[in-house]
Amino acid sequence: MKYENILSETQDGIAQITINRPKKLNALNKETISELNRAFRLAEGDAEVKVVILTGSGEKAFVAGADISEFSDYSEEEGKELAAEGQRLLFDYVANFSKPVIAAVNGFALGGGLELAMAAHFRIASDNAKMGLPEVSLGVIPGYGGTQRLPQLVGKGRAMEMIMTAGMIDANQALQYNLVNHVTTVEELLPFAEKLAGKIMKNSLVAISAAIKAVNSNYKEGVNGFEVEIEEFGNAFGTEDFKEGTSAFLNKRKASFPGK
Missing domain, CATH: 1.10.12 (Lyase 2-enoyl-coa Hydratase; Chain  A, domain 2)
Incomplete structure (x- = not known):
C-alpha cells in the first residue's frame, strides 16, 4: 500500500513502520495517524509479520509532537473528539496490538511522539534521544494517553515533574527512569531492535x-x-x-x- 506520511516494509518476519515527515520532524497529523492505523491493521492481518518495529525517519526525530497548526483553533468538543479518535485509531490500538511492538526512538520524542512510544510494548532509544511532554507550555495537557502511561512507566512523582515542567530528559535519564529498556548509538539502534525482535520470534x-x-x-x-x-x-x-x-x-x- 502507498502512503504519503509513513513507510512500511516487511522482511524476515519484522514489519518496520517509519513515520516519514522529516521536514516536520515527523510530527503527527490526522492523516499520519490514519496511515499508521492502516499499516498496523495490515501488519496484524499478515501471518508473515511476527514483530513490529516503530521508528521515525532520519536521525533528528522519532516524532517531535503533534502538528499544532492542525488544531490550534479547535473548540472544546473538537478537542475531545481529537483525543478520543487518536486514542482509538492509534495509541490504544498499538498498546493492545496482538503482536509485539518495539519503539526505536531516534532523536526527539515529544508530546504525541512520546505518547506513541509509550503505547508500544517497550522502547529502546538512541543516545541522542530527547523525551518529554511539553503540552502544558501550550496551555493544554497530553491527550493521547500521556497522563496515564507515563506514571505507569516512571512513577507518579517523576511523571508529575515531567508534565508540570514541560521539560525534556535525555536517553540516559530515560533509561534511569525505566522509560526505555536500552540505549544504543544512532547507528546501532535499528540493528539492535532487529536483534531483540529475533529473540522474540524464537518463542511462541x-x-x-x-x-x-x-x-x-x-x-x-x-x-x-x-x-x-x-x-x-x-x-x-x-x-x-x-x-x-x-x-x-x-x-x-x-x-x-x-x-x-
Missing part, C-alpha cells in the same frame, strides 16, 4: 499475544489482571504451540512453534 507468538493481553489487563479499570492471567494460562493448554513447546522441552530439542 501465540503465548506472547496472550501475555500482552494479560499484562495490559492490570491497567484496565474494573478488570482483575490475575483472573485474566488464569484464563489465558488455561487457554494456552489448548494450543498447538503448547504441545510443541512442552514436547520439545521433554525431548531436549529446539521448539518449532506452528503459531496456532
Whole structure:
C-alpha cells in the first residue's frame, strides 16, 4: 500500500513502520495517524509479520509532537473528539496490538511522539534521544494517553515533574527512569531492535499475544489482571504451540512453534 506520511516494509518476519515527515520532524497529523492505523491493521492481518518495529525517519526525530497548526483553533468538543479518535485509531490500538511492538526512538520524542512510544510494548532509544511532554507550555495537557502511561512507566512523582515542567530528559535519564529498556548509538539502534525482535520470534507468538493481553489487563479499570492471567494460562493448554513447546522441552530439542 502507498502512503504519503509513513513507510512500511516487511522482511524476515519484522514489519518496520517509519513515520516519514522529516521536514516536520515527523510530527503527527490526522492523516499520519490514519496511515499508521492502516499499516498496523495490515501488519496484524499478515501471518508473515511476527514483530513490529516503530521508528521515525532520519536521525533528528522519532516524532517531535503533534502538528499544532492542525488544531490550534479547535473548540472544546473538537478537542475531545481529537483525543478520543487518536486514542482509538492509534495509541490504544498499538498498546493492545496482538503482536509485539518495539519503539526505536531516534532523536526527539515529544508530546504525541512520546505518547506513541509509550503505547508500544517497550522502547529502546538512541543516545541522542530527547523525551518529554511539553503540552502544558501550550496551555493544554497530553491527550493521547500521556497522563496515564507515563506514571505507569516512571512513577507518579517523576511523571508529575515531567508534565508540570514541560521539560525534556535525555536517553540516559530515560533509561534511569525505566522509560526505555536500552540505549544504543544512532547507528546501532535499528540493528539492535532487529536483534531483540529475533529473540522474540524464537518463542511462541501465540503465548506472547496472550501475555500482552494479560499484562495490559492490570491497567484496565474494573478488570482483575490475575483472573485474566488464569484464563489465558488455561487457554494456552489448548494450543498447538503448547504441545510443541512442552514436547520439545521433554525431548531436549529446539521448539518449532506452528503459531496456532
